[in-house]
Amino acid sequence: MEERAAQERLEGKALNFWQKVTYSLGNVGTNLAPGLVVGWMIYYYTGRPVSEGSEQTIMLVGAGTIAFLNFLGRLVDSLADPLVGYLSDRWQTPWGRRIPWVVIGSPLLSAFLIMMWFPPDDHPTLANAIWLGVALSGIWFFYTAVVAPYLSLLPEITPFINERVVLSTYMSYADVIGMILASVVAGALFERFSGGLTIGPIVLSDGYKVGGVIISIMMLFFFWVSVTLVRERPQHEIKPVKFNFITAAKECAKNPAFWPYIITVSLLRLGIDVLVAMIPFLVVRVMGFGEAMAGGLQAVIILIAAIFFPLTAHLANKYGKKKIFSIALLWFAVQVPFLALVVHAPFVGYVVAAVAKLFGVSMTYQQIMLAHCFGLFILMFFPVSAAFVLPRPIYADIMDYDEKLTGYRREAMYNGMEGLITKFAAGVAGAMVPLMVKYMGGTASSPWGILASGPRCGLFLFFGWLAFRKHPFDY
Numbered sequence: 455m456e457e458r459a460a461q462e463r464l465e466g467k468a469l470n471f472w473q474k475v476t477y478s479l480g481n482v483g484t485n486l487a488p489g490l491v492v493g494w495m496i497y498y499y500t501g502r503p504v505s506e507g508s509e510q511t512i513m514l515v516g517a518g519t520i521a522f523l524n525f526l527g528r529l530v531d532s533l534a535d536p537l538v539g540y541l542s543d544r545w546q547t548p549w550g551r552r553i554p555w556v557v558i559g560s561p562l563l564s565a566f567l568i569m570m571w572f573p574p575d576d577h578p579t580l581a582n583a584i585w586l587g588v589a590l591s592g593i594w595f596f597y598t599a600v601v602a603p604y605l606s607l608l609p610e611i612t613p614f615i616n617e618r619v620v621l622s623t624y625m626s627y628a629d630v631i632g633m634i635l636a637s638v639v640a641g642a643l644f645e646r647f648s649g650g651l652t653i654g655p656i657v658l659s660d661g662y663k664v665g666g667v668i669i670s671i672m673m674l675f676f677f678w679v680s681v682t683l684v685r686e687r688p689q690h691e692i693k694p695v696k697f698n699f700i701t702a703a704k705e706c707a708k709n710p711a712f713w714p715y716i717i718t719v720s721l722l723r724l725g726i727d728v729l730v731a732m733i734p735f736l737v738v739r740v741m742g743f744g745e746a747m748a749g750g751l752q753a754v755i756i757l758i759a760a761i762f763f764p765l766t767a768h769l770a771n772k773y774g775k776k777k778i779f780s781i782a783l784l785w786f787a788v789q790v791p792f793l794a795l796v797v798h799a800p801f802v803g804y805v806v807a808a809v810a811k812l813f814g815v816s817m818t819y820q821q822i823m824l825a826h827c828f829g830l831f832i833l834m835f836f837p838v839s840a841a842f843v844l845p846r847p848i849y850a851d852i853m854d855y856d857e858k859l860t861g862y863r864r865e866a867m868y869n870g871m872e873g874l875i876t877k878f879a880a881g882v883a884g885a886m887v888p889l890m891v892k893y894m895g896g897t898a899s900s901p902w903g904i905l906a907s908g909p910r911c912g913l914f915l916f917f918g919w920l921a922f923r924k925h926p927f928d929y
Contacts, residue, residue, distance in 0.1 A: 480680025481628035489636020527590030528881025539870020550686030566592030571666035641749025725914035727883035782840030793908030800826030
Protein backbone atom coordinates (compact mmCIF):
# COMPACT_ATOMS: atom_id res chain seq x y z
CA MET A 455 0.00 0.00 0.00
CA GLU A 456 2.79 2.42 0.96
CA GLU A 457 4.65 1.42 -2.20
CA ARG A 458 1.61 2.23 -4.30
CA ALA A 459 1.18 5.62 -2.59
CA ALA A 460 4.85 6.41 -3.18
CA GLN A 461 4.47 5.48 -6.87
CA GLU A 462 1.41 7.71 -7.18
CA ARG A 463 3.38 10.61 -5.70
CA LEU A 464 6.25 9.89 -8.05
CA GLU A 465 4.29 9.96 -11.31
CA GLY A 466 1.36 12.13 -12.31
CA LYS A 467 0.25 15.37 -13.95
CA ALA A 468 -1.41 18.32 -12.21
CA LEU A 469 -0.57 21.16 -14.63
CA ASN A 470 -1.23 21.80 -18.30
CA PHE A 471 1.40 23.19 -20.67
CA TRP A 472 0.44 26.86 -20.32
CA GLN A 473 0.28 26.69 -16.54
CA LYS A 474 3.82 25.35 -16.54
CA VAL A 475 5.00 28.04 -18.95
CA THR A 476 3.40 31.03 -17.24
CA TYR A 477 4.40 29.94 -13.74
CA SER A 478 7.96 29.31 -14.92
CA LEU A 479 8.20 32.80 -16.43
CA GLY A 480 8.26 34.18 -12.91
CA ASN A 481 11.75 32.74 -12.73
CA VAL A 482 12.80 35.26 -15.38
CA GLY A 483 11.92 37.91 -12.81
CA THR A 484 13.77 36.16 -9.99
CA ASN A 485 17.02 36.56 -11.95
CA LEU A 486 16.70 40.19 -13.01
CA ALA A 487 17.19 42.01 -9.69
CA PRO A 488 20.09 39.78 -8.52
CA GLY A 489 21.57 39.87 -12.04
CA LEU A 490 21.72 43.66 -12.04
CA VAL A 491 22.78 44.07 -8.41
CA VAL A 492 25.36 41.27 -8.27
CA GLY A 493 26.60 41.54 -11.85
CA TRP A 494 26.73 45.31 -12.36
CA MET A 495 26.08 47.42 -9.26
CA ILE A 496 29.57 47.19 -7.71
CA TYR A 497 31.14 47.97 -11.07
CA TYR A 498 28.78 50.92 -11.62
CA TYR A 499 29.51 52.51 -8.25
CA THR A 500 33.25 51.74 -7.94
CA GLY A 501 34.72 50.22 -11.11
CA ARG A 502 34.02 52.25 -14.28
CA PRO A 503 37.08 53.87 -15.87
CA VAL A 504 37.09 57.68 -16.14
CA SER A 505 37.75 57.25 -19.86
CA GLU A 506 38.44 54.33 -22.18
CA GLY A 507 41.78 52.72 -21.30
CA SER A 508 42.23 54.82 -18.18
CA GLU A 509 43.27 53.18 -14.90
CA GLN A 510 41.50 55.96 -12.98
CA THR A 511 38.10 54.93 -11.64
CA ILE A 512 34.77 56.70 -11.21
CA MET A 513 33.91 56.29 -7.54
CA LEU A 514 30.37 57.07 -6.40
CA VAL A 515 30.98 55.52 -2.96
CA GLY A 516 34.12 54.17 -1.32
CA ALA A 517 35.11 50.51 -1.49
CA GLY A 518 34.64 50.02 2.24
CA THR A 519 31.26 51.77 2.10
CA ILE A 520 29.93 49.63 -0.72
CA ALA A 521 31.17 46.49 1.02
CA PHE A 522 29.23 47.49 4.14
CA LEU A 523 26.10 48.49 2.19
CA ASN A 524 26.16 45.26 0.19
CA PHE A 525 26.33 43.26 3.38
CA LEU A 526 23.62 45.42 5.00
CA GLY A 527 21.24 44.91 2.07
CA ARG A 528 21.75 41.16 2.14
CA LEU A 529 21.34 41.14 5.93
CA VAL A 530 17.91 42.77 5.46
CA ASP A 531 17.19 40.15 2.80
CA SER A 532 18.40 37.34 5.03
CA LEU A 533 16.36 38.41 8.06
CA ALA A 534 13.26 39.07 5.96
CA ASP A 535 13.23 35.55 4.54
CA PRO A 536 12.08 33.57 7.59
CA LEU A 537 9.69 36.40 8.57
CA VAL A 538 8.05 36.44 5.13
CA GLY A 539 8.01 32.64 5.10
CA TYR A 540 6.34 32.48 8.50
CA LEU A 541 3.70 35.08 7.54
CA SER A 542 3.07 33.56 4.13
CA ASP A 543 2.47 30.09 5.57
CA ARG A 544 -0.19 31.58 7.87
CA TRP A 545 -1.70 34.11 5.41
CA GLN A 546 -5.42 33.75 4.67
CA THR A 547 -6.91 35.67 1.70
CA PRO A 548 -9.42 34.88 -1.07
CA TRP A 549 -6.42 34.79 -3.47
CA GLY A 550 -4.56 32.26 -1.33
CA ARG A 551 -1.44 32.37 0.82
CA ARG A 552 1.23 33.15 -1.80
CA ILE A 553 -0.20 35.01 -4.81
CA PRO A 554 -1.00 38.34 -3.03
CA TRP A 555 2.66 38.74 -2.07
CA VAL A 556 3.72 38.40 -5.71
CA VAL A 557 1.08 40.79 -7.05
CA ILE A 558 1.57 43.56 -4.48
CA GLY A 559 5.32 43.27 -3.88
CA SER A 560 6.48 43.29 -7.52
CA PRO A 561 5.92 47.00 -8.30
CA LEU A 562 7.66 48.03 -5.07
CA LEU A 563 10.63 45.82 -5.95
CA SER A 564 10.81 47.40 -9.41
CA ALA A 565 10.71 50.91 -7.95
CA PHE A 566 13.67 50.30 -5.63
CA LEU A 567 15.65 48.62 -8.43
CA ILE A 568 15.19 51.71 -10.61
CA MET A 569 16.18 53.95 -7.68
CA MET A 570 19.59 52.24 -7.43
CA TRP A 571 20.74 53.71 -10.77
CA PHE A 572 19.98 57.34 -9.86
CA PRO A 573 22.43 58.39 -7.11
CA PRO A 574 22.15 62.12 -6.29
CA ASP A 575 25.84 62.95 -6.85
CA ASP A 576 28.54 62.00 -9.38
CA HIS A 577 31.28 61.65 -6.74
CA PRO A 578 31.59 59.92 -3.34
CA THR A 579 29.22 61.57 -0.85
CA LEU A 580 27.23 60.65 2.23
CA ALA A 581 24.06 61.26 0.19
CA ASN A 582 25.13 58.59 -2.32
CA ALA A 583 25.84 56.15 0.49
CA ILE A 584 22.45 56.72 2.12
CA TRP A 585 20.70 56.52 -1.26
CA LEU A 586 22.37 53.22 -2.15
CA GLY A 587 21.75 51.81 1.32
CA VAL A 588 18.03 52.56 1.10
CA ALA A 589 17.83 51.21 -2.46
CA LEU A 590 19.60 47.94 -1.64
CA SER A 591 17.58 47.40 1.55
CA GLY A 592 14.35 48.00 -0.38
CA ILE A 593 15.40 45.78 -3.26
CA TRP A 594 16.31 42.85 -1.07
CA PHE A 595 13.36 43.14 1.30
CA PHE A 596 10.78 43.21 -1.51
CA TYR A 597 12.72 40.62 -3.51
CA THR A 598 12.20 38.27 -0.58
CA ALA A 599 8.56 39.32 -0.19
CA VAL A 600 7.91 38.40 -3.84
CA VAL A 601 10.23 35.48 -4.55
CA ALA A 602 9.81 33.40 -1.38
CA PRO A 603 6.01 33.08 -1.84
CA TYR A 604 6.47 32.58 -5.60
CA LEU A 605 8.85 29.66 -5.09
CA SER A 606 6.65 28.27 -2.31
CA LEU A 607 3.92 27.70 -4.88
CA LEU A 608 5.97 24.95 -6.57
CA PRO A 609 5.23 22.04 -4.20
CA GLU A 610 1.61 23.20 -3.86
CA ILE A 611 0.71 23.35 -7.54
CA THR A 612 1.97 19.81 -8.21
CA PRO A 613 2.47 16.99 -5.70
CA PHE A 614 4.17 14.72 -8.27
CA ILE A 615 7.95 14.29 -8.10
CA ASN A 616 8.42 13.66 -11.83
CA GLU A 617 6.36 16.75 -12.73
CA ARG A 618 8.36 18.85 -10.29
CA VAL A 619 11.56 17.91 -12.13
CA VAL A 620 9.89 18.79 -15.45
CA LEU A 621 8.60 22.08 -14.03
CA SER A 622 12.03 22.80 -12.59
CA THR A 623 13.46 22.28 -16.08
CA TYR A 624 10.97 24.84 -17.47
CA MET A 625 12.00 27.20 -14.69
CA SER A 626 15.64 26.64 -15.56
CA TYR A 627 14.97 27.82 -19.11
CA ALA A 628 13.31 30.87 -17.59
CA ASP A 629 16.48 31.28 -15.49
CA VAL A 630 18.42 31.38 -18.75
CA ILE A 631 16.17 34.08 -20.20
CA GLY A 632 16.45 36.13 -17.02
CA MET A 633 20.22 35.83 -16.85
CA ILE A 634 20.61 36.74 -20.52
CA LEU A 635 18.44 39.81 -19.99
CA ALA A 636 20.49 40.79 -16.93
CA SER A 637 23.83 40.14 -18.62
CA VAL A 638 23.79 40.38 -22.43
CA VAL A 639 20.79 42.69 -22.90
CA ALA A 640 21.66 44.86 -19.90
CA GLY A 641 25.33 45.07 -20.97
CA ALA A 642 24.31 46.00 -24.52
CA LEU A 643 21.93 48.68 -23.23
CA PHE A 644 24.59 50.09 -20.90
CA GLU A 645 27.05 50.38 -23.78
CA ARG A 646 24.60 51.43 -26.52
CA PHE A 647 23.12 54.28 -24.49
CA SER A 648 26.35 55.33 -22.76
CA GLY A 649 25.58 58.92 -23.74
CA GLY A 650 22.11 58.74 -22.18
CA LEU A 651 18.58 58.98 -23.56
CA THR A 652 16.00 61.77 -23.53
CA ILE A 653 12.29 61.02 -23.99
CA GLY A 654 10.32 64.26 -23.72
CA PRO A 655 10.83 65.60 -20.19
CA ILE A 656 12.50 62.36 -19.04
CA VAL A 657 16.31 62.53 -19.11
CA LEU A 658 18.33 59.36 -18.47
CA SER A 659 21.94 60.54 -18.36
CA ASP A 660 23.75 57.24 -18.99
CA GLY A 661 23.22 53.72 -20.25
CA TYR A 662 22.98 52.21 -16.79
CA LYS A 663 19.88 54.29 -16.08
CA VAL A 664 18.33 53.33 -19.42
CA GLY A 665 19.02 49.64 -18.93
CA GLY A 666 17.99 49.74 -15.27
CA VAL A 667 14.57 51.20 -16.06
CA ILE A 668 13.88 48.81 -18.95
CA ILE A 669 14.94 45.66 -17.08
CA SER A 670 12.96 46.69 -13.97
CA ILE A 671 9.74 47.11 -15.96
CA MET A 672 10.29 43.73 -17.62
CA MET A 673 10.76 42.13 -14.19
CA LEU A 674 7.38 43.46 -13.05
CA PHE A 675 5.72 42.01 -16.15
CA PHE A 676 7.17 38.52 -15.66
CA PHE A 677 6.20 38.31 -11.98
CA TRP A 678 2.61 39.30 -12.69
CA VAL A 679 2.33 36.81 -15.58
CA SER A 680 3.59 33.97 -13.34
CA VAL A 681 0.46 33.92 -11.17
CA THR A 682 -2.20 34.43 -13.85
CA LEU A 683 -3.07 30.75 -14.50
CA VAL A 684 -1.92 28.70 -11.50
CA ARG A 685 -4.14 28.27 -8.48
CA GLU A 686 -3.18 27.44 -4.94
CA ARG A 687 -4.67 24.50 -3.14
CA PRO A 688 -8.03 25.42 -1.55
CA GLN A 689 -7.55 26.84 1.95
CA HIS A 690 -9.67 24.11 3.56
CA GLU A 691 -7.30 21.43 2.19
CA ILE A 692 -4.29 22.96 3.94
CA LYS A 693 -3.81 22.15 7.59
CA PRO A 694 -3.30 25.48 9.42
CA VAL A 695 0.24 25.84 10.79
CA LYS A 696 0.10 26.16 14.59
CA PHE A 697 3.82 26.66 15.26
CA ASN A 698 5.05 29.99 16.53
CA PHE A 699 8.02 31.54 14.73
CA ILE A 700 10.78 30.05 16.92
CA THR A 701 9.23 26.58 16.91
CA ALA A 702 8.77 26.73 13.13
CA ALA A 703 12.46 27.56 12.65
CA LYS A 704 13.56 24.81 15.05
CA GLU A 705 11.45 22.22 13.22
CA CYS A 706 13.20 23.10 9.96
CA ALA A 707 16.59 22.64 11.64
CA LYS A 708 15.56 19.19 12.92
CA ASN A 709 15.02 17.88 9.39
CA PRO A 710 18.10 15.68 8.73
CA ALA A 711 18.20 16.71 5.07
CA PHE A 712 18.07 20.45 5.78
CA TRP A 713 21.64 21.25 6.85
CA PRO A 714 23.61 19.33 4.17
CA TYR A 715 21.52 21.04 1.49
CA ILE A 716 21.63 24.52 3.04
CA ILE A 717 25.39 24.48 3.61
CA THR A 718 25.92 23.30 0.03
CA VAL A 719 23.75 25.90 -1.68
CA SER A 720 25.14 28.66 0.57
CA LEU A 721 28.69 27.88 -0.50
CA LEU A 722 27.52 27.59 -4.11
CA ARG A 723 25.92 31.04 -3.84
CA LEU A 724 29.03 32.51 -2.22
CA GLY A 725 31.33 31.22 -4.92
CA ILE A 726 29.16 32.10 -7.90
CA ASP A 727 28.34 35.62 -6.64
CA VAL A 728 32.06 36.40 -6.23
CA LEU A 729 32.74 35.09 -9.74
CA VAL A 730 29.84 36.89 -11.45
CA ALA A 731 30.58 40.23 -9.76
CA MET A 732 34.17 40.06 -11.00
CA ILE A 733 33.29 39.49 -14.68
CA PRO A 734 32.85 43.19 -15.62
CA PHE A 735 36.15 44.00 -13.89
CA LEU A 736 37.88 41.15 -15.73
CA VAL A 737 36.49 41.89 -19.20
CA VAL A 738 36.49 45.71 -19.12
CA ARG A 739 39.37 46.63 -16.82
CA VAL A 740 41.82 43.77 -17.50
CA MET A 741 41.05 42.76 -21.10
CA GLY A 742 39.91 46.16 -22.39
CA PHE A 743 36.57 45.14 -23.93
CA GLY A 744 33.19 46.83 -23.33
CA GLU A 745 30.18 46.04 -21.13
CA ALA A 746 28.45 44.17 -23.96
CA MET A 747 31.32 41.66 -24.09
CA ALA A 748 31.18 41.29 -20.30
CA GLY A 749 27.50 40.43 -20.64
CA GLY A 750 28.32 37.99 -23.43
CA LEU A 751 30.83 36.15 -21.25
CA GLN A 752 28.19 35.79 -18.53
CA ALA A 753 25.68 34.53 -21.07
CA VAL A 754 27.74 31.94 -22.93
CA ILE A 755 27.87 29.49 -20.04
CA ILE A 756 24.13 29.89 -19.48
CA LEU A 757 23.25 29.21 -23.12
CA ILE A 758 25.52 26.17 -23.37
CA ALA A 759 24.18 24.79 -20.07
CA ALA A 760 20.59 25.26 -21.27
CA ILE A 761 21.16 22.77 -24.07
CA PHE A 762 21.85 20.12 -21.44
CA PHE A 763 18.86 20.82 -19.16
CA PRO A 764 16.80 17.88 -20.51
CA LEU A 765 19.78 15.53 -20.22
CA THR A 766 20.44 16.70 -16.65
CA ALA A 767 16.81 16.10 -15.70
CA HIS A 768 16.90 12.66 -17.34
CA LEU A 769 20.11 11.68 -15.54
CA ALA A 770 18.69 12.91 -12.22
CA ASN A 771 15.52 10.84 -12.65
CA LYS A 772 17.54 7.78 -13.69
CA TYR A 773 20.48 7.86 -11.26
CA GLY A 774 19.19 10.10 -8.48
CA LYS A 775 19.48 13.83 -7.85
CA LYS A 776 22.10 13.40 -5.12
CA LYS A 777 24.57 11.55 -7.32
CA ILE A 778 24.25 13.89 -10.30
CA PHE A 779 24.43 17.07 -8.21
CA SER A 780 27.50 15.76 -6.34
CA ILE A 781 29.34 15.07 -9.60
CA ALA A 782 28.46 18.56 -10.84
CA LEU A 783 29.74 20.27 -7.70
CA LEU A 784 33.09 18.50 -7.84
CA TRP A 785 33.48 19.16 -11.58
CA PHE A 786 32.78 22.86 -11.01
CA ALA A 787 35.20 23.05 -8.06
CA VAL A 788 38.07 21.52 -10.04
CA GLN A 789 37.64 23.57 -13.21
CA VAL A 790 36.82 27.13 -12.16
CA PRO A 791 40.23 27.93 -10.53
CA PHE A 792 41.87 27.82 -13.99
CA LEU A 793 40.29 31.22 -14.71
CA ALA A 794 43.14 32.68 -12.62
CA LEU A 795 45.57 31.84 -15.46
CA VAL A 796 43.84 34.14 -17.94
CA VAL A 797 46.50 36.87 -17.85
CA HIS A 798 49.75 34.93 -17.53
CA ALA A 799 49.03 31.43 -18.89
CA PRO A 800 45.73 31.29 -20.83
CA PHE A 801 46.26 27.72 -22.04
CA VAL A 802 42.73 27.28 -23.40
CA GLY A 803 43.17 30.48 -25.38
CA TYR A 804 46.45 29.16 -26.77
CA VAL A 805 44.67 26.03 -28.01
CA VAL A 806 42.00 28.18 -29.70
CA ALA A 807 44.69 30.37 -31.24
CA ALA A 808 46.55 27.31 -32.57
CA VAL A 809 43.38 26.00 -34.21
CA ALA A 810 42.61 29.46 -35.62
CA LYS A 811 46.12 29.66 -37.09
CA LEU A 812 45.48 26.46 -39.08
CA PHE A 813 42.79 28.44 -40.90
CA GLY A 814 45.03 31.45 -41.43
CA VAL A 815 43.56 33.52 -38.58
CA SER A 816 45.92 35.14 -36.08
CA MET A 817 44.73 36.26 -32.64
CA THR A 818 45.96 39.08 -30.43
CA TYR A 819 46.87 38.36 -26.82
CA GLN A 820 43.72 40.23 -25.77
CA GLN A 821 41.66 37.82 -27.88
CA ILE A 822 43.58 34.82 -26.52
CA MET A 823 42.69 35.88 -22.95
CA LEU A 824 39.03 36.22 -23.92
CA ALA A 825 39.09 32.81 -25.66
CA HIS A 826 40.53 31.26 -22.48
CA CYS A 827 37.57 32.54 -20.46
CA PHE A 828 34.98 31.58 -23.07
CA GLY A 829 36.51 28.12 -23.43
CA LEU A 830 36.53 27.42 -19.70
CA PHE A 831 32.97 28.68 -19.32
CA ILE A 832 31.77 26.46 -22.15
CA LEU A 833 33.44 23.43 -20.52
CA MET A 834 31.45 24.12 -17.34
CA PHE A 835 28.22 23.19 -19.18
CA PHE A 836 27.32 20.22 -16.99
CA PRO A 837 27.85 21.65 -13.48
CA VAL A 838 26.07 24.86 -14.42
CA SER A 839 23.19 22.88 -15.93
CA ALA A 840 22.88 20.87 -12.71
CA ALA A 841 23.03 24.03 -10.59
CA PHE A 842 20.03 25.35 -12.53
CA VAL A 843 17.90 22.19 -12.65
CA LEU A 844 18.44 20.21 -9.45
CA PRO A 845 18.31 22.41 -6.29
CA ARG A 846 14.57 23.13 -6.54
CA PRO A 847 13.36 19.50 -6.77
CA ILE A 848 15.91 18.47 -4.10
CA TYR A 849 14.51 21.10 -1.75
CA ALA A 850 10.92 20.15 -2.62
CA ASP A 851 11.73 16.60 -1.49
CA ILE A 852 13.09 17.99 1.79
CA MET A 853 9.85 19.94 2.33
CA ASP A 854 7.80 16.81 1.63
CA TYR A 855 9.78 14.98 4.29
CA ASP A 856 9.04 17.80 6.72
CA GLU A 857 5.32 17.18 6.19
CA LYS A 858 5.88 13.59 7.32
CA LEU A 859 7.72 14.85 10.42
CA THR A 860 5.36 17.68 11.41
CA GLY A 861 2.09 17.09 9.54
CA TYR A 862 2.19 20.60 8.01
CA ARG A 863 2.92 22.06 4.56
CA ARG A 864 5.51 24.77 5.34
CA GLU A 865 7.06 25.66 1.98
CA ALA A 866 7.44 29.38 2.67
CA MET A 867 9.06 28.83 6.07
CA TYR A 868 11.55 26.49 4.45
CA ASN A 869 12.29 28.98 1.69
CA GLY A 870 12.66 31.61 4.40
CA MET A 871 15.14 29.54 6.36
CA GLU A 872 17.06 28.85 3.17
CA GLY A 873 17.15 32.56 2.41
CA LEU A 874 18.27 33.45 5.94
CA ILE A 875 21.46 31.45 5.46
CA THR A 876 22.15 31.59 1.72
CA LYS A 877 21.59 35.33 1.51
CA PHE A 878 23.93 35.89 4.41
CA ALA A 879 26.48 34.07 2.25
CA ALA A 880 25.59 36.34 -0.66
CA GLY A 881 26.15 39.33 1.63
CA VAL A 882 29.62 38.05 2.43
CA ALA A 883 30.30 37.76 -1.33
CA GLY A 884 29.04 41.30 -1.94
CA ALA A 885 31.34 42.63 0.77
CA MET A 886 34.28 40.51 -0.36
CA VAL A 887 34.40 41.67 -4.00
CA PRO A 888 35.05 45.43 -3.55
CA LEU A 889 37.60 44.71 -0.83
CA MET A 890 39.42 42.20 -3.06
CA VAL A 891 39.54 44.78 -5.84
CA LYS A 892 40.74 47.56 -3.52
CA TYR A 893 43.39 45.66 -1.54
CA MET A 894 44.53 42.98 -4.01
CA GLY A 895 44.16 44.93 -7.25
CA GLY A 896 41.45 45.55 -9.84
CA THR A 897 43.22 47.00 -12.89
CA ALA A 898 45.20 45.67 -15.86
CA SER A 899 48.51 46.50 -14.16
CA SER A 900 47.41 44.98 -10.84
CA PRO A 901 44.75 42.30 -11.53
CA TRP A 902 45.31 39.98 -8.57
CA GLY A 903 42.05 40.73 -6.75
CA ILE A 904 40.14 39.90 -9.92
CA LEU A 905 42.14 36.77 -10.75
CA ALA A 906 41.73 35.38 -7.22
CA SER A 907 37.97 35.05 -7.75
CA GLY A 908 38.36 31.75 -9.68
CA PRO A 909 40.33 29.86 -7.01
CA ARG A 910 38.13 31.26 -4.23
CA CYS A 911 35.02 30.11 -6.06
CA GLY A 912 36.55 26.66 -6.53
CA LEU A 913 37.40 26.38 -2.83
CA PHE A 914 33.85 27.28 -1.78
CA LEU A 915 32.43 24.73 -4.23
CA PHE A 916 34.73 22.00 -2.98
CA PHE A 917 33.52 22.51 0.59
CA GLY A 918 29.96 22.48 -0.76
CA TRP A 919 30.62 19.11 -2.36
CA LEU A 920 31.91 17.77 0.95
CA ALA A 921 28.78 18.99 2.75
CA PHE A 922 26.39 17.49 0.19
CA ARG A 923 27.86 14.04 0.66
CA LYS A 924 25.92 13.99 3.97
CA HIS A 925 22.56 14.50 2.19
CA PRO A 926 20.39 11.52 3.31
CA PHE A 927 18.13 11.10 0.25
CA ASP A 928 19.51 9.19 -2.74
CA TYR A 929 16.48 9.59 -5.03
